[in-house]
Amino acid sequence: MDRKRTRATGRLLTVAQAAERLNTSERYPRRLIEERRITFVRIGRHVRIPETALDEFIASGVVEPVRLHTRRAA
Template sequence: TKRLLTLMECEARTGRKVSTWRKAIARREIPFVRIGRSVRIPQEFIDDLVVKGWREPVQPV
């Protein structure tokens, strides 16, 4: 089964504020699941976001 994260969990994992996640959801920029009034984001999406944004440090020449 796929794990779904709360917006607070997304904030803790990425450093992006909950309000930023809410705006992205309102603009339909990211995948999400609505369960009643609460919103969840697939953990797989967050993990991919972190991996794609990862940058190795630049070595001095």
């Protein structure tokens, strides 16, 4: 079975740095890692989150505003 491999390019963030960027406690990024909802890298015992993966996670949660059509006064 082929597993899709992505390359972690760019800066690798610690869990604390990822939490700071998400403006949450460290518990949230750790839960994302545990549930495999975000890409992460294991370096020995350490876990790092690629900055690009965090950017993609944030972008996937963006909700665009609804545009309402208003009538122009005649």
